[in-house]
Amino acid sequence: MKRRTRGRRGAAGRRTRSALVLALGALLSGCGSAPEPTEPPSAREEPFWQAEFDGAAATRPPEGSWTTETGNRDAEGWGNNELQYYTDDAANSALDGAGHLAISARPASAGSELPCYTQEFCSWTSARLTTEGKVALSRGRVEVRAKMPTGTGLLPAIWMLGDNGVDWPGQGELDICEVVGGEPRTVYGTAHGPTYFNENGIGSSATLAADASEAFHTYAVDKQPRRITWSVDGKPYFTLTPSKLPAPRDWVFEQDMHLLLDVAVGGDWPGPPDASTPSPATMSVDYVRFYGEGRA
DSSP states (O other), rough: OOOOEEEETTTTEEHHHHHHHHHHHHHHHOOOOOOOOOGGGGOOOOOOEEEEEEESSOOOOOOOOOOEBBTTTTTTTTTOOOEEEEOOOOTTEEEEESSOOEEEEEEEOOOOOOOOOOBBOEEEEEEEEEOOOOOOOEEEEEEEEEEEOOEEEEEEEEEEEESSOOOOTTTTTEEEEEOTTTTTTEEEEEEEEEEOGGGEEEEEEEEEEEEESSSSSEEEEEETEEEEEEEEEEEEEEOOOOGSSSOOOOOOOOOOOEEEEEEESSSSSTTTOOTOOOSSEEEEEEEEEEEEEEOO
């Protein structure tokens, strides 16, 4: 079971196990037609909000759009017994001076004594950034062009949470992209809601031609009324509609949803890091763009 602490305080969340996501995706794909290709929004409209991450190296992302969450112990290992302590240090999240946001997991420095949930002190540091309360998508498309770190014990993620004020899982969650440590060429996309969460999250996966850490890819979700489609580099691989939900088909995605970016280390899904785990392990984000309607 892969769980996440969601929202600002104590809302338990989830990252599904790969075998279950694949099985559900295969089953659901067999129940209907494959996702239909859609014209990229960049070809027909301008984003209503975007983050391009231009600026000097070591500059923090703008506080007007981003909040950096911190800690581990009080968040119960972020719901997954994770080993990283999220910080607001530039060493863990800052612009790289080349047009990217770098979110880096790295071993904690000796003597740092960062309180951890699963052990006395966290052995890794990382960063978790959110647009909660600042920027949100109501309907339309979110695109994130990023290079994701891969390696044993890593779980980088690009995802969204609902702003409806309900505790998770009623809050609603859309995992735009997850890359689990031992599967460097697999991209998982998953939805979680009131009656389909934890191991029952509904989603599928796409396979990259090379490891996700070798090149930038555009990870996207097209969020339309009663229809959500996941894609990589403009190629859809899964579409969710209310008909694919378990009874009572409680669709919770007609609401504002904010974005989160993080690199987790260890925990229930990827397992622990080892000597082969890269350090630093960096998610490099080229841009984030929201098309359609929302709040910015």
